[in-house]
Amino acid sequence: MFDVTRYAIAAQSIVDAGRFLYDRGWSPATSSNYSARIDSDHVAITVSGRHKGQLAAGDVMVVDLNGNPVQSNCKSSAETLLHTVLYQVFPDAGAVLHTHSVKATVLSRLIPPGKSLELEGYELQKAFAGVNSHEGRLSIPVFDNTQDIPALAEQTAEWFRAHPEQPGYLIRGHGLYTWGATMADCLRHVEAFEFLFECELETMRVRP
Amino acid sequence: MFDVTRYAIAAQSIVDAGRFLYDRGWSPATSSNYSARIDSDHVAITVSGRHKGQLAAGDVMVVDLNGNPVQSNCKSSAETLLHTVLYQVFPDAGAVLHTHSVKATVLSRLIPPGKSLELEGYELQKAFAGVNSHEGRLSIPVFDNTQDIPALAEQTAEWFRAHPEQPGYLIRGHGLYTWGATMADCLRHVEAFEFLFECELETMRVRP
Amino acid sequence: MFDVTRYAIAAQSIVDAGRFLYDRGWSPATSSNYSARIDSDHVAITVSGRHKGQLAAGDVMVVDLNGNPVQSNCKSSAETLLHTVLYQVFPDAGAVLHTHSVKATVLSRLIPPGKSLELEGYELQKAFAGVNSHEGRLSIPVFDNTQDIPALAEQTAEWFRAHPEQPGYLIRGHGLYTWGATMADCLRHVEAFEFLFECELETMRVRP
Amino acid sequence: MFDVTRYAIAAQSIVDAGRFLYDRGWSPATSSNYSARIDSDHVAITVSGRHKGQLAAGDVMVVDLNGNPVQSNCKSSAETLLHTVLYQVFPDAGAVLHTHSVKATVLSRLIPPGKSLELEGYELQKAFAGVNSHEGRLSIPVFDNTQDIPALAEQTAEWFRAHPEQPGYLIRGHGLYTWGATMADCLRHVEAFEFLFECELETMRVRP
Numbered sequence: 001m002f003d004v005t006r007y008a009i010a011a012q013s014i015v016d017a018g019r020f021l022y023d024r025g026w027s028p029a030t031s032s033n034y035s036a037r038i039d040s041d042h043v044a045i046t047v048s049g050r051h052k053g054q055l056a057a058g059d060v061m062v063v064d065l066n067g068n069p070v071q072s073n074c075k076s077s078a079e080t081l082l083h084t085v086l087y088q089v090f091p092d093a094g095a096v097l098h099t100h101s102v103k104a105t106v107l108s109r110l111i112p113p114g115k116s117l118e119l120e121g122y123e124l125q126k127a128f129a130g131v132n133s134h135e136g137r138l139s140i141p142v143f144d145n146t147q148d149i150p151a152l153a154e155q156t157a158e159w160f161r162a163h164p165e166q167p168g169y170l171i172r173g174h175g176l177y178t179w180g181a182t183m184a185d186c187l188r189h190v191e192a193f194e195f196l197f198e199c200e201l202e203t204m205r206v207r208p
Numbered sequence: 209m210f211d212v213t214r215y216a217i218a219a220q221s222i223v224d225a226g227r228f229l230y231d232r233g234w235s236p237a238t239s240s241n242y243s244a245r246i247d248s249d250h251v252a253i254t255v256s257g258r259h260k261g262q263l264a265a266g267d268v269m270v271v272d273l274n275g276n277p278v279q280s281n282c283k284s285s286a287e288t289l290l291h292t293v294l295y296q297v298f299p300d301a302g303a304v305l306h307t308h309s310v311k312a313t314v315l316s317r318l319i320p321p322g323k324s325l326e327l328e329g330y331e332l333q334k335a336f337a338g339v340n341s342h343e344g345r346l347s348i349p350v351f352d353n354t355q356d357i358p359a360l361a362e363q364t365a366e367w368f369r370a371h372p373e374q375p376g377y378l379i380r381g382h383g384l385y386t387w388g389a390t391m392a393d394c395l396r397h398v399e400a401f402e403f404l405f406e407c408e409l410e411t412m413r414v415r416p
Numbered sequence: 417m418f419d420v421t422r423y424a425i426a427a428q429s430i431v432d433a434g435r436f437l438y439d440r441g442w443s444p445a446t447s448s449n450y451s452a453r454i455d456s457d458h459v460a461i462t463v464s465g466r467h468k469g470q471l472a473a474g475d476v477m478v479v480d481l482n483g484n485p486v487q488s489n490c491k492s493s494a495e496t497l498l499h500t501v502l503y504q505v506f507p508d509a510g511a512v513l514h515t516h517s518v519k520a521t522v523l524s525r526l527i528p529p530g531k532s533l534e535l536e537g538y539e540l541q542k543a544f545a546g547v548n549s550h551e552g553r554l555s556i557p558v559f560d561n562t563q564d565i566p567a568l569a570e571q572t573a574e575w576f577r578a579h580p581e582q583p584g585y586l587i588r589g590h591g592l593y594t595w596g597a598t599m600a601d602c603l604r605h606v607e608a609f610e611f612l613f614e615c616e617l618e619t620m621r622v623r624p
Numbered sequence: 625m626f627d628v629t630r631y632a633i634a635a636q637s638i639v640d641a642g643r644f645l646y647d648r649g650w651s652p653a654t655s656s657n658y659s660a661r662i663d664s665d666h667v668a669i670t671v672s673g674r675h676k677g678q679l680a681a682g683d684v685m686v687v688d689l690n691g692n693p694v695q696s697n698c699k700s701s702a703e704t705l706l707h708t709v710l711y712q713v714f715p716d717a718g719a720v721l722h723t724h725s726v727k728a729t730v731l732s733r734l735i736p737p738g739k740s741l742e743l744e745g746y747e748l749q750k751a752f753a754g755v756n757s758h759e760g761r762l763s764i765p766v767f768d769n770t771q772d773i774p775a776l777a778e779q780t781a782e783w784f785r786a787h788p789e790q791p792g793y794l795i796r797g798h799g800l801y802t803w804g805a806t807m808a809d810c811l812r813h814v815e816a817f818e819f820l821f822e823c824e825l826e827t828m829r830v831r832p
Contacts, residue, residue: 029335029399106410123798127653133771174331191653202730204414206828237543237607314618355549382539412622445751445815522826590747620830
């Protein structure tokens with residue numbers, strides 16, 4: 001059983017995030033899915049296939065950390081397990097956002113298999129929790145896309161247990177996953193990633 | 209004779225679509241035209257030459273499936289037949305949108321005559337009705353532009369009778385046609401196409 | 417003496433145009449100037465140096481067709497004569513807009529001296545008054561920038577007396593001039609030009 | 625001691641600037657910092673780490689021209705000294721804005737060490753206070769990024785004492801600093817810089 005007020009607050013943070021992310025063009029055409037932690041065992045998450053710029057109370061449901069619906073007959077996002085494993089790996093994670101921008105899509109397709117997206121020398125790296133200087137380097141992994149979500153969930157969990165200092169990952173041709181202690185932190189991470197993706201692509205445009 | 213309430217609902221969906229599509233920059237300078245099915249014989253469609261971001265009740269009229277005005281002295285879009293043949297070919301189509309974006313225009317001019325726009329490996333292909341995986345391939349035909357609309361209407365009808373699984377087409381230097389069971393489905397298709405057009409162009413920008 | 421109601425309507429059309437054009441990013445940093453005809457001898461025009469997204473009643477004044485202030489102590493735009501000669505050359509012109517977008521600036525600098533911007537095969541050419549097909553060609557002249565506005569005014573007047581069918585011109589590194597029978601027509605021409613500029617630049621980006 | 629009404633007006637100009645700059649995408653992810661002069665000894669400045677699109681009264685504080693907090697327990701921006709030295713070097717400066725756009729970031733990384741960003745032939749150069757023609761040339765210095773702010777503050781102060789006619793500077797991979805007699809002037813400078821950065825990058829995109 002979860003606290004209903006905590007659920008309502010988590011759900012509202014998801015609805016508000018959807019409006020912001022859709023307006024930026026990062027969650028088009030019913031793509032993307034979002035979640036926010038209610039407590040150690042429960043997560044609020046978007047119902048499958050909803051318009052992310054028009055989310056309302058009925059578009060958010062509850063799942064446990066194994067991805068099973070709790071007190072709901074709705075079907076959660078097909079990618080629910082990609083969210084729940086992150087809450088398992090990161091006990092401090094309070095929100096997980098999966099977005100689906102043109103830039104994340106294109107960049108993830110341009111990076112060769114087996115390579116990460118390497119980011120360094122950007123002041124905005126400091127937008128990520130725990131990063132205090134532009135002098136470090138971020139290595140953002142790119143996982144191959146698949147419709148086998150349990151397998152991908154396990155793959156990401158294993159990778160982040162080994163690399164907990166990295167703030168997110170890409171799925172090839174598909175988009176970004178990132179998280180944060182609060183929804184505000186998580187949204188700041190999305191903004192920072194999108195900024196850095198655009199910087200990388202703009203650099204490639206003028207220096208192809 | 210058509211049901212007036214059904215007409216009013218169809219017309220409102222067109223007015224609302226116009227505001228969305230114009231704000232995105234996909235229907236500039238009185239370009240584009242939109243329609244929504246009223247019943248098996250009637251379609252609501254934009255009057256010729258109107259500002260698509262400022263549509264009001266007087267900017268939508270009714271035509272039959274041969275493109276003839278019904279209970280109206282207005283002149284419908286010059287491209288009315290491109291709409292009506294789609295309602296004939298696809299009995300389940302409830303809405304048809306023709307948009308006119310920079311990306312559709314440029315991409316359609318870059319594709320060599322006789323070639324289609326091939327889209328594959330994008331998760332967002334799943335935004336199209338009936339597509340369940342990123343692993344398939346979409347082949348979007350590009351028809352040469354012409355001011356002879358009846359001939360083009362016939363050409364598109366013939367093509368889609370043979371390829372009903374494809375969700376839309378381009379006219380060279382002119383724009384996109386797509387459809388859906390409902391206006392919401394059709395708008396999702398426009399969003400997905402524009403996303404994929406931008407992905408293709410962005411890839412060409414950085415890998416010219 | 418001019419009709420005050422006609423002045424007020426012209427001034428309002430300028431204020432509204434400013435909000436639209438600034439929001440699109442086509443009149444940044446107090447650049448640009450706009451005018452609307454009051455009668456055969458008088459034109460409402462923006463006062464020099466005002467923020468185009470925040471125009472109010474006090475930011476529009478009246479000049480005669482020689483560019484002299486009428487019933488005003490304000491200083492009109494430094495480029496006033498570029499407007500007034502167009503009203504002289506085109507008796508049917510009801511509005512003139514000069515915008516200052518990144519695309520017009522960059523494209524005008526890329527076109528070699530003595531060459532025009534050639535536009536053909538675009539359906540959107542039909543957005544210009546008097547154009548009925550995508551099959552024609554527009555030749556948009558590019559004049560060198562100068563701070564000697566009377567000389568440039570004379571140069572443009574001479575050119576358009578010889579080529580009245582062309583709907584606008586560029587000044588190198590500076591921006592676009594276009595006009596129309598009404599402010600709505602003129603705004604449609606700006607939108608069409610900006611669309612076509614973006615198409616040309618996008619094509620150059622992917623086929624450098 | 626400073627005049628409280630002057631503080632309140634300065635703080636409001638910062639809050640309003642934040643909303644504008646964030647909406648344009650020039651201050652993402654809690655980046656950027658802004659200040660406005662209260663009097664010859666005091667400056668209102670943003671508190672460290674706040675969301676620039678959501679600034680409110682509690683997000684602005686007062687510092688003296690050595691960067692020390694006045695009547696406040698808050699921590700001002702880590703880059704406070706970069707602001708205060710500009711008020712020392714330019715007694716007429718009424719506002720300083722540091723923004724953090726993709727374009728400033730990418731362009732500053734593309735310019736070779738020791739080189740400036742050279743801008744010439746743009747009509748919009750006239751948007752900078754004191755520039756009356758497109759025929760001059762602006763040389764915008766690019767300083768290497770560092771987390772040692774006192775050293776960078778001294779470096780910029782020395783440079784602008786020698787080159788007071790230049791309207792701003794870049795920090796590599798980090799962003800823009802510019803100033804103006806009023807906040808409106810300073811915002812106009814940001815707009816002009818962003819316009820010119822985009823022009824430069826667009827030119828490089830199509831002529832790589």
